[in-house]
Amino acid sequence: MSTTDELQTADEIGSQLVRLVRLLERVQAQYQAEHPDAVDRATYLLLVHLAKDGARRAGALAEAVHSDPSTVSRQVAHLVQLGLVERVADPADGRATLLVATDEGRRVFDENRQLRNRGIASLMSEWPDDDRRTFARLLTRFTDSFESHKARTALPKS
Template identity: 70%
Template sequence: MHSDAEITTADLVGTQLVRLVRLLERKQAQYQADHPDAVERATYILLVHLVKDGPQRAGTLAESVYSDPSTISRQVAQLVRLGLVERTADPEDGRATLLAATDEGRRVFEENRRNRNERIAGLMGEWDPADRARFADLLVRFTTDFENQHRISTGPAAAAGRS
């Protein structure tokens, strides 16, 4: 059981997270309309994993983003149509396919990341540098704890259902 103060703080954080997600969704929709290199957020996350982690099978990618293979398949097909991802034979198993970011996919990733970082830097530009650093540290901690709790709560039985 949590104290009233803990619940009050959790309510404030939860309310602000919902507000932030709504603002991000609205901003993303506007950004997609204004930028030719914009990619749907859920699909872009796959591109991010392929750029950062290198080529991988669809099942591995699905596990990385906590999604099911059928959803990943549809999203990957869109990335392939856009020329951002390519399918190649897995050198370890010729029957399997690896997904890899193309040069264009890496360019789009870098452009989107640069634009995002510029917007965030502008937003926090008036903040004290110590506040920016503290916020970044706390956000990493919160996100990591959230992710770890998600991994624990999904457990092996849930992970097996995603394979």
């Protein structure tokens, strides 16, 4: 059972998370409006996983991003069409294919990551070093807790 103080703190955190998500959505919508050819965020997330974690099958990629395989298939087709991802034969099973970020896909990922990192660094430039490090540590801890809680409370697949 949660205490009143814990619930008040949770309410404050929840309110700030909603505010942050709305701000991120607004920024993303503005970016999409200014760059109509840009890959949407959900599709870009697939490229992120492939660039960071390496080649994988479509099913494993869908699982990694907690998405439906048919949705991932459509998104991957778009990334392939853009030349950011390619399908290659799985060396362990020639009948299966792996999805791999192309050199261009890794370049786009690296460029976007550097842009994001510079933006966050600029946003937090007036924060003391200890505050930035503490925030990073606590945000990681919060995200890890959220992820493990969701995994524990997930409904079993039928």
